[in-house]
Amino acid sequence: GSSLEPQERSMEPPAVPEEEEPLTAASGPEGQQLFGYVGIEAVLDQMKIKTMKMGFEFNIMVVGQSGLGKSTMVNTLFKSKVSPKSSQPGQEERVPKTVQLQSVTHVIEEKGVKMKLTVTDTPGFGDQINNENCWDPIIKYINEQYERYLREEILITRKRKIPDTRVHGCVYFIPPTGHWLRPLDLEFMRRLSKIVNVVPVIAKADTLTLEERAEFKQRVRTGPRGARGCPMSPPAPLKPCAPQIQEDLRTHAISVYPQEDFDQDPDDRALNDRIREKIPFAVVGADQEHQLNGKRVLGRKTKWGVIEVENPAHCEFPLLRDLLIRSHLQDLKDITHNVHYESYRVRRLSESHRLALSPLNGLPPAPPAAPTAPPQRCPSPA
Amino acid sequence: QFSDSAGYVGFANLPNQVHRKSVKKGFEFTLMVVGESGLGKSTLINSLFLTDLYPERYIPGAAEKIERTVQIEASTVEIEERGVKLRLTVVDTPGYGDAINSQDCFKTIIQYIDNQFERYLHDESGLNRRHIIDNRVHCCFYFISPFGHGLKPLDVEFMKALHGKVNIVPVIAKADTLTLKERERLKRRVLDEISEHGIRIYQLPDADSDEDEEFKEQTRASIPFAVIGSNQLIEVKGKKIRGRLYPWGVVEVENPEHNDFLKLRTMLVTHMQDLQEVTQDLHYENFRSERLKRTGK
Numbered sequence: 001g002s003s004l005e006p007q008e009r010s011m012e013p014p015a016v017p018e019e020e021e022p023l024t025a026a027s028g029p030e031g032q033q034l035f036g037y038v039g040i041e042a043v044l045d046q047m048k049i050k051t052m053k054m055g056f057e058f059n060i061m062v063v064g065q066s067g068l069g070k071s072t073m074v075n076t077l078f079k080s081k082v083s084p085k086s087s088q089p090g091q092e093e094r095v096p097k098t099v100q101l102q103s104v105t106h107v108i109e110e111k112g113v114k115m116k117l118t119v120t121d122t123p124g125f126g127d128q129i130n131n132e133n134c135w136d137p138i139i140k141y142i143n144e145q146y147e148r149y150l151r152e153e154i155l156i157t158r159k160r161k162i163p164d165t166r167v168h169g170c171v172y173f174i175p176p177t178g179h180w181l182r183p184l185d186l187e188f189m190r191r192l193s194k195i196v197n198v199v200p201v202i203a204k205a206d207t208l209t210l211e212e213r214a215e216f217k218q219r220v221r222t223g224p225r226g227a228r229g230c231p232m233s234p235p236a237p238l239k240p241c242a243p244q245i246q247e248d249l250r251t252h253a254i255s256v257y258p259q260e261d262f263d264q265d266p267d268d269r270a271l272n273d274r275i276r277e278k279i280p281f282a283v284v285g286a287d288q289e290h291q292l293n294g295k296r297v298l299g300r301k302t303k304w305g306v307i308e309v310e311n312p313a314h315c316e317f318p319l320l321r322d323l324l325i326r327s328h329l330q331d332l333k334d335i336t337h338n339v340h341y342e343s344y345r346v347r348r349l350s351e352s353h354r355l356a357l358s359p360l361n362g363l364p365p366a367p368p369a370a371p372t373a374p375p376q377r378c379p380s381p382a
Numbered sequence: 383q384f385s386d387s388a389g390y391v392g393f394a395n396l397p398n399q400v401h402r403k404s405v406k407k408g409f410e411f412t413l414m415v416v417g418e419s420g421l422g423k424s425t426l427i428n429s430l431f432l433t434d435l436y437p438e439r440y441i442p443g444a445a446e447k448i449e450r451t452v453q454i455e456a457s458t459v460e461i462e463e464r465g466v467k468l469r470l471t472v473v474d475t476p477g478y479g480d481a482i483n484s485q486d487c488f489k490t491i492i493q494y495i496d497n498q499f500e501r502y503l504h505d506e507s508g509l510n511r512r513h514i515i516d517n518r519v520h521c522c523f524y525f526i527s528p529f530g531h532g533l534k535p536l537d538v539e540f541m542k543a544l545h546g547k548v549n550i551v552p553v554i555a556k557a558d559t560l561t562l563k564e565r566e567r568l569k570r571r572v573l574d575e576i577s578e579h580g581i582r583i584y585q586l587p588d589a590d591s592d593e594d595e596e597f598k599e600q601t602r603a604s605i606p607f608a609v610i611g612s613n614q615l616i617e618v619k620g621k622k623i624r625g626r627l628y629p630w631g632v633v634e635v636e637n638p639e640h641n642d643f644l645k646l647r648t649m650l651v652t653h654m655q656d657l658q659e660v661t662q663d664l665h666y667e668n669f670r671s672e673r674l675k676r677t678g679k
Contacts, residue, residue, distance in 0.1 A: 038430075038431055038432055038461065038463060038647070038651065039463075039647070039648065039651045039652075040409075040461060040463045040464075040466050040468050040651060041463060041464055041466050042648075042651045042652045043409060043466070043468075043651060043652075043654045043655055044401055044404060044405065044466060045652075046652055046653070046654070046655045046656070047397075047400060047401065047404055047655055048397040048398075048400070048401055050655065051396065051397045051400050052397055056396060058393075077391070078391055079390075079391050108391070108393075110390070110391055110392075110393055110394040111394035112394070113393060113394045113396060113397065115393050115396075156670075156671050156674045156675060157667075157671050158667060158670075160663050160667075264406070265406070321391075321392065322392070325391060325392050325393050325395075326392040326393070326395050327395075327399065328399075329393060329396055329399060330396060330399040330400055330403060331399070331403075334403070342511060346509050346510075349509055350509070
C-alpha cells in the first residue's frame with residue numbers, strides 16, 4: 001500500500017508549492033525565530049519527573065548552646081520527630097565535656113518527593129566555662145564531608161551518584177539576650193561563614209517583645225561601637241539604616257546566607273534583599289498542637305496566651321521555614337557545591353601533589369592564595 | 383502561597399525550584415549527524431528544529447569528493463521557546479562515506495568525540511571550574527540508506543566503533559522511497575543485523591508509572607525511525623505544511639502515517655536529559671577511567 005495521500009488527491013490539480021520561505025525570521029540576539037513548535041519545554045517536565053523520582057539529600061547542622069530549642073526547631077521545621085529533645089526524661093543528656101557531633105538521618109516523603117534529611121547536632125557547643133576553639137570540631141566535621149566528596153570525585157571508577165553528606169546549611173542559634181552578639185557568636189559566625197552557609201536565628205524569641213526583638217536585631221546587625229562586645233555608650237536610638245547594617249557585618253567579615261556576592265540576577269537580588277533585611281529571624285519552635293479558635297495550631301501554650309509558631313505576627317518561624325525549605329533549598333545546595341566545596345577543592349589540590357588528577361593538570365601546584373575576596377560563584381559541572 | 387495544611391512541610395516544592403533554575407540557566411545539547419552525502423541529513427536537522435542551520439550551502443561535485451576526507455563542522459544555534467532556552471550544537475560530518483576507500487573515515491569522528499571528552503576531563507580536573515562548557519556529543523543520528531537491503535559494511539563498522547562512545551540513534555533516511563511494507567522489512571533487517579553484530583544503540587529508558595506506557599512502547603517499536611525531511615512549505619487542504627510534492631501526491635513530514643518524523647522529534651526532545659545523563663554517566667565515565675588508568679597514578 002502506498003503511504004502517500006489518499007486517492008482522491010489525484011483528481012485535483014497538484015498543489016503549487018509556496019516559494020521557499022526563509023525559515024528563519026530575523027534572528028535576534030536571543031536566537032532564531034521558530035516557525036512552528038518544537039516542544040523544548042518537554043525537557044523541563046522530564047527534569048521535574050526525574051527530580052521527583054530520584055529524591056534528594058539535604059543536610060543541615062544546628063549549632064548553639066544547649067537549651068536553646070535546637071531540636072524542637074528541627075522537629076517543627078520538618079513536622080516530625082526528627083531530633084530527640086534533650087529536655088525529655090530518659091534522654092541521659094549530661095552536658096558533654098567537649099563538642100560532640102551527632103548526625104541523625106531520616107527519609108521523609110511529601111507528595112511523591114522523597115527527602116533524605118540529615119540533621120547534625122552539636123551538643124556541648126558553648127556550654128563549657130572555657131569555650132575557646134569549641135568551633136574546631138565543627139569546622140573539622142564540615143571539612144571532612146568535603147574531603148569525602150572530593151575523594152569520591154577523583155576515583156578512577158566513580159559512583160554514578162556520589163553520596164552527598166556535605167552540610168548545606170548551618171543554623172546558628174543566638175540566645176535572646178536582647179543585648180549584643182557575644183564574642184563567641186561573632187567568632188563562630190565569622191569562621192564558619194567562610195566554609196558553609198550560615199543562617200543565624202534568634203532562638204526562643206518568645207521571651208522578647210516585638211520592640212525588644214527589633215532592637216536586638218538592629219544591634220546584631222550593627223554591632224557595638226568600639227571594642228568587640230563592649231558597648232561604649234548606650235545604644236543609639238532606633239533608626240534602621242541599611243548601608244550601615246551591612247557594613248558592620250562586613251567589618252567583621254561575616255557573610256551570612258543569602259550572601260550578597262552570589263545573587264545571580266536582579267530578580268534574585270530583589271528577593272534576597274528582602275530576606276537580608278529581616279536576618280536574623282526571631283524564631284520560636286513548638287511541636288505540640290493546641291486548639292485555638294476552632295483550629296489546631298502548632299504553638300506554645302502559656303497562661304497569657306498561645307504563641308502560634310506559624311503565625312507571622314508572633315514569630316518569624318515561617319520565614320525561616322520558607323527560606324530553608326520552600327524557596328532556597330536548592331540554592332543552599334548549589335552554593336555549597338559551587339562555592340564552598342570548590343574553595344575546599346582548590347585548597348586541597350593546591351596543597352597536595354599526590355592526588356590522582358595531578359598528571360592531567362599539568363599545573364604546578366600553586367601556593368594557596370589568601371582569599372581577599374569572598375569565593376566567587378561558578379556553574380556546576382555536576 | 384502554600385496551603386499550610388497540617389503536616390505539610392513544603393519540600394515537595396523542590397522540583398519547582400529546580401525547574402526555575404533550569405529555565406534561567408537554559409540547556410546545552412550537542413547532536414552529531416553521520417551518514418553518506420545526499421541522504422537528507424541537513425534537511426532533516428532543519429526540519430527537526432525549524433531552523434535553517436545551513437543557509438549558504440555549498441555542495442561539492444563528484445571530482446572534488448574524490449579527494450575529500452571527513453570534515454567536522456559544528457554549528458550552534460540558540461532556540462528559545464516559551465522562555466526555555468536551548469543552545470543546540472549540530473556536528474556535521476561531510477565527506478563521510480564519500481571517498482572510494484572509506485576505510486578511515488570514522489577515525490576523524492572518533493577523534494572528535496574523544497577530543498571533547500578529553501577537554502571536559504581536563505576542565506573538570508582543573509583548579510578553576512567556573513566556566514566548564516559541555517561540548518561532548520550527547521547523541522549521534524546515524525543515517526541508513528533506504529536503497530540497500532539493510533546495513534552496509536561501513537554502517538556496521540562505524541556503529542561498532544562508536545557505540546561505546548556515544549548514544550547512537552539509527553535513522554532510515556528518505557523514507558518516502560519506500561512503501562510501508564518495504565519499510566517494515568528494512569527495519570526488521572536492520573534490527574536483526576544490529577543484534578547480530580552486538581551493536582549497542584541508544585535504549586529508551588523504561589516508562590515511569592505516570593507516563594504513557596503505550597506511547598513509549600510504540601516509540602520503541604518504531605526504531606529505527608524512518609524519516610523524511612523537507613524545507614519546503616506546501617499548501618494542503620488550506621494549511622501550509624512541510625512536505626514533498628510529487629505528481630502522485632504530497633508526502634507530509636509531520637504526518638505520523640507518512641513517516642516517523644514526529645516520533646523522532648518527540649523522542650529526542652523528551653529524552654534530551656536522559657541522553658545527556660547516559661553520555662555523562664556511561665560514555666564519559668568509561669573514557670575517563672580508561673584515560674586515568676593509562677596515565678597511571
